[in-house]
Amino acid sequence: MIDLRSDTVTKPTQAMREVIAQAPVGDDVYGDDPTVNALEERVAALFGKEAGLFTPTGSLANQLMMRTLVQPGQELLAEVNSHVVRAELGAAATFSGITTRTWQAPFGLLDAAQPLAIAAPNAGPYLVSTAAIAIENTHNFGGGTVQPLDQMKALYEGATKEGIAIHLDGARIWNAHIASGVALDQYGKYAQTISVCFSKGLGAPIGSMALSTRDRIATARIWRKRYGAGMRQVGILAAAADYAITHHMHDLAHDHRRAQLLATAIASIDSSLIDPATVETNIVGLNLKSLSITAAELADRTKSAGLLIGALGPHFARLVTHRDFDDAQCDQAIQILRKTLVG
Numbered sequence: 410m411i412d413l414r415s416d417t418v419t420k421p422t423q424a425m426r427e428v429i430a431q432a433p434v435g436d437d438v439y440g441d442d443p444t445v446n447a448l449e450e451r452v453a454a455l456f457g458k459e460a461g462l463f464t465p466t467g468s469l470a471n472q473l474m475m476r477t478l479v480q481p482g483q484e485l486l487a488e489v490n491s492h493v494v495r496a497e498l499g500a501a502a503t504f505s506g507i508t509t510r511t512w513q514a515p516f517g518l519l520d521a522a523q524p525l526a527i528a529a530p531n532a533g534p535y536l537v538s539t540a541a542i543a544i545e546n547t548h549n550f551g552g553g554t555v556q557p558l559d560q561m562k563a564l565y566e567g568a569t570k571e572g573i574a575i576h577l578d579g580a581r582i583w584n585a586h587i588a589s590g591v592a593l594d595q596y597g598k599y600a601q602t603i604s605v606c607f608s609k610g611l612g613a614p615i616g617s618m619a620l621s622t623r624d625r626i627a628t629a630r631i632w633r634k635r636y637g638a639g640m641r642q643v644g645i646l647a648a649a650a651d652y653a654i655t656h657h658m659h660d661l662a663h664d665h666r667r668a669q670l671l672a673t674a675i676a677s678i679d680s681s682l683i684d685p686a687t688v689e690t691n692i693v694g695l696n697l698k699s700l701s702i703t704a705a706e707l708a709d710r711t712k713s714a715g716l717l718i719g720a721l722g723p724h725f726a727r728l729v730t731h732r733d734f735d736d737a738q739c740d741q742a743i744q745i746l747r748k749t750l751v752g
């Protein structure tokens with residue numbers, strides 16, 4: 410079975426398992442795990458931030474950072490298809506009393522003027538005040554869209570003037586970096602807080618990180634424990650993440666190339682499904698509106714032919730390439746899609 414539901418489905422390699430087995434560990438709730446401490450320092454430095462906090466999931470890293478920026482009853486602005494709005498099950502409202510307002514952008518592509526136009530800082534005693542804006546790079550449900558650095562800069566500068574903070578959901582910032590060539594610390598410049606995932610394209614089994622100032626991370630450390638996510642000898646996971654950054658990041662270019670092959674092949678079958686020019690990284694989002702079948706039905710058909718894809722809406726299917734998907738499987742997947750879409 411070829412699995413393109415997500416880039417989270419990869420399994421740790423033998424070499425990664427050996428690094429996990431050798432990792433020096435300690436009780437991280439006491440700050441005693443040298444492998445975790447080293448990873449937090451390494452990743453913070455990569456993004457030009459003071460400190461990092463290892464978390465089990467990217468959702469938790471997002472939630473811990475957003476709550477340091479937004480007080481209960483204040484609002485967070487986010488794109489309508491962003492992960493923090495659609496895929497974290499209302500966590501910001503449930504745990505932090507954060508209200509949300511959204512703007513809509515084709516492919517999730519950031520145009521700084523859009524959030525700035527709806528921002529309402531210091532809205533007074535009768536209206537909700539905007540405290541932060543969340544952006545996503547790459548934009549997952551937008552189809553792996555890389556956010557232009559100039560728009561990130563314009564947003565950061567415009568928001569700063571208004572006293573509004575920026576959170577960057579960088580679950581796949583590694584893909585953005587590889588696709589665009591923009592340095593990670595350049596991306597880091599234009600957000601007060603960042604989350605990154607090691608468990609997506611980088612291929613670590615578990616793990617994400619929140620990044621910000623020493624103060625915000627100290628606060629987030631307390632909230633992580635309060636949420637029940639203080640972890641003990643978690644260096645075994647930090648070692649996998651560290652290995653993934655060193656050895657897997659540059660392989661993301663292959664995932665991007667294979668996503669382009671998939672998109673081009675699918676467009677040659679039916680050009681209404683996707684424009685390959687919109688595929689910049691490892692996500693191929695298919696618009697099925699012109700088909701007579703739903704995304705769930707398409708996913709059922711490809712599954713019986715040996716290919717798992719994601720049905721993320723009635724007319725939206727997603728294929729995500731990853732390091733456990735090679736060129737031979739890419740050829741096979743194209744054949745299956747051809748049969749399923751034509752037949």
Ligand SMILES: *Cc1c(COP(=O)(O)O)cnc(C)c1O
Nearest residue numbers: 466467468469492545549578580
């Ligand atoms: C995967 C993902 C996350 C985090 O997901 P978890 O499953 O909680 O690790 C956050 N943001 C985006 C855009 C993602 O794709």
